[in-house]
Amino acid sequence: MKKCLLIAFAAIQLVSCSKDDAIKEPIKDEILKGNVTSIGNQPSNKPVSNKNTPTVIDVFSRVTDIAIDQNGDLYVADGNDKRIKKIRTSNGSNLVTNFAGSGSSGHADGTTTTAGFTFPKSLVFSKDYKTLYVSTWYYVRAINMETNEVTTIAGGGNSVDGIGTQASFTSNPFSLIINNAGTALYLTENIIQIGSAHIKRVRRIDLATKExxxxxFNNLTSTFNPGYMVVDSKDKYLYMANRTMVLKIELSTGKATTIAGNDSSGFVDGVGTAARFQAIGGLALSPNETYLYIANGSGEGVRCIRALNLDTKEVTTVTGYDENNxxxxxxxxxxxxxxxxxxVYGMEYDKTTNTLYAADPFNKAVRVIK
Known part of the structure; x- marks a missing residue:
């Protein structure tokens, strides 16, 4: 009888430990299936009556980046239309409306309906969603989501580095991101000026001081041109791409390591530096940061979405390419x-709905990948 009780007790303990272990085990990301739908790419700017089709009152001209608010609605930088547009995804309507910008080029501050934007390129929300930051030609702007006021926080000055509007940017700063502490913006510049040097740099804007x-960074080759970026949830690593490779940069030390691709352009799935990319566009991290999604083919080559497993460094193609067609x-x-x-340019991952959104500028659409 005592032996039976001991066996039963041991079994209970074993089950209890197994449950605890299961609870403690981290949720593992699963790679997206790669099914794609679209918002936009409509034949005209008239509302679409078909209930199965997104209702559109303003189609896109050239989508370059996407930001997601706390409700799951999308804000889209439409460069050629000189506006920021909103897509109401939270109620399922996918209604597209103008949110900010008069439609005229310029840098005038004001309300969201009167402010001017010259080719808005990149978007990112503050961590409390009270401010939407926008990179435009020579400037970084801020939209107050409560008052609808647009202000310039940096750019337009005569000095390279400086405070706010005393600082200057070369042409169109892009890949605007915010650290998870909510204290700083990062952006890249990679511009060839006529009659001047090739400007290649990453800038940091302190949001408290506007400096x-x-x-x-350390270990960067002279040929590396900074492109799209994303930062991890602990503000430990910055992932940055140029046209053909992806770097992992430790922010505390500036040490840069190539984790996928190399200086050679091509299209090959593989592990680490054996993989090949053609003109990398946007980057986006999966919810648990197991995968880094990579837009392949910004302007040339195979145009598709790739995934880099950050544990194994294996690169696979998720959607948009079939070797037989x-x-x-x-x-x-x-x-x-x-x-x-x-x-494919800017991308944003909605962790609530497990959806990757991608800007497809020349198809004038936002692509929805699940």
């Missing part, structure tokens, strides 16, 4: 084999 500083540069919704992109 703009150029920052440097590689229709480069077209528009098609569908599964991972049949979907097609004309280009």
């Amino acid at each position: 703009v500083k150029s920052i440097g 590689n229709n480069i540069g077209l528009f098609a919704d569908g599964d991972s084999k049949t979907a097609r992109f004309n280009d």
Whole structure:
């Protein structure tokens, strides 16, 4: 009898430990299936009556970046239309409306309906969602989401580094991101000026003081041109891409390590530096930061979405490419084999709905990947 009781007690303890272990085990990301639908790419700017089709009152001209608010609604930088647009995804309507910008080029501050934007390029929300930051031609702007006021926080000055509007940017700063502490913005500049040097740098804007500083990293080759960026949830690592490779940069030391791709352009899935990329566009981290999603083919080559497993460094193609039917540069919704992109720039991952949104500028659409 005592032996039976001991066995039973041991079994209970074993089950209890197993449950505890299961609870403590971290949730593992699963790679997206690669099914693609679209918002935009409508034949006209008239509302669409078909209930199964997104209702659109303002189609896009050239989508470059996407930001998601606390409700799950999308804000879209439409460069050629000189506006920020809003997509109401939270109620399922996908209604597109003008949110900010008069439609005229310029840098005038004011309300969201009167302020001017010259080619808005990149968007990011503050951590409390009270401010939407926008990078435009030579400037970084801030939109107060409660008052609808647009102000210039940096750029337009005569000094490279400096405070606020005393600092200057070269042409169009892009890849605007915010650290998870909510204290600083980072942006990249990679511009070839006529009659001047090739400007390659990363800038940091202290949101409390508005001080703009150029920052440097270790181990970067002279050929590396900074492109799109994303920061991890602990503000420990910055992931940055140029056209053909992805770097992992330790923010505390500035040490940079190549984790995928190399100086050679191409299209090859593989592990680490054996993988090949063609003109990397946007970057986005999966919810638990297992995968770094990479837009491949910004302007050339195969245009698709790739995934880099940050644990194994393996690069795989998620959607937009089929080696047996590689229709480069077209528009098609569908599964991972049949979907097609004309280009991919900024991307944003909605962790609540497990959805990746991607800007497809030349198809004039926001692509929805699940």
